[in-house]
Amino acid sequence: MKTMARRIETPLREEIIKTLHAGDEVLLNGIVYTARDMAHARLKTLIEQGKNLPFEAVGSVIYYVGPSPAPAGRPIGSAGPTTSYRMDPFVPVMFKAGMRGMIGKGPRSEEVKRLIRESCGVYFGATGGAAALLSGSIIKAEVIAFDDLGTEAMRRLVVKDMPVIVINDCYGGDLYQEGIKKYSTMGKS
């Protein structure tokens, strides 16, 4: 049955990442930064121009999300993951800047998986569609850059026991591939 989820603190340290394996349930605690398509495009430009970044990149975890607006009394609206493959082209430069972890949904490219191994990173999956639930683990949210992008602005979140699962670990483990292989009955009678 359900294994116990482990509490992990951000920023991520290499010793911790090395203990994570595909399929591990994790409760994330600490600071997580949000960025999706447009914010990544702008971060890439800043990094390439050698400019200062609007976030503490070293050991950072980036959450691919565009939250809904916060109603009165909540730090943020609903905030589930967006599909990660759209951010694949930005992963090399983000790793170069110091990022270590990503949270999203859906499979990554072969290149991203290779970089996760080589840079000792980790890709976490959050449940797509469970946005109201995930919002409950966000205790603080503030826009730190690209305010003009609305939902796509970059935010600094403080999360408490955010439920995620390790999809790609630094040893080449891939929960999507392993899980589907285990349960597919295609080609079997």
Next chain:
Amino acid sequence: MRELDLYEITRAVRELSIEANTVANPDLRIALEKSLDKEESPAGKAVLHQLLQNQDIARKERIPICQDTGFTVVFLRVGMDIRFTGGSIQDAVNEGVRAGYTEGFLRKSIVKDPLTHPVNTNDNTPAIVHTELVPGDKVTVTLMPKGGGSENMSRIKMMKPADGTAGVKDFILETVQAAGGNPCPPVIVGVGVGGTFDYAAYLAKISLLRKIGERNSNQEIADLEREWLKEVNRLGIGPAGLGGRVTALDLFVEVFPRHIATFPAAVNIQCNAARVKTRVL
């Protein structure tokens, strides 16, 4: 002739926008609960529990089920004995979307000028409006906020007539397999076959307006729906793509006559946050 102020359309769209995005339909809830019995993967089961819990939180706290509150697609079935007063239908619908998405704290996800100026319109307009004239003096307003993640995994294929039923099945399986965990499974698979290039996609889209478990009224098509759903669930993708038995909650097929030379097939993927609400005016 019955006169209807277009303000009534605006009001319905405003209310349906908020309701659709925050209150899950009972058929979806029941389907997710039932799928708990079928799911063997522990990780898959955990995801299904999360999705049910998520619906409860959204309803109680009046926040969106999913942060992607979609492209607002509105289907109007307009009775021919109605005369509208007070402006244009498209404007009335957009006004409703603007009000609902603002007052309901729903996400604004539409950018203007997709090629040249992809700047957010900041009110989720324009909506996509499909209008159909029907007998009578009522208007049925159906609203579907359609998420981008599942829309991105949808496909259309101009097949050969020789490809036949087996070809459509293969195309569906290829599409769902390639989508993997991207469109937030368990999904609902909408299939449109026949008509023209555009009409097949429309058929796939309107198939998703059905309630889960509702079969096509044509027996042969209904049998194909059952068979193809079974096949899709052999793919092993499972909830959130983590591996499992429940990849799709249902599969709907809508058909239309086709040209002797063409065989269009469209697959429109709907996600676990399947949101559809209807009101009759």
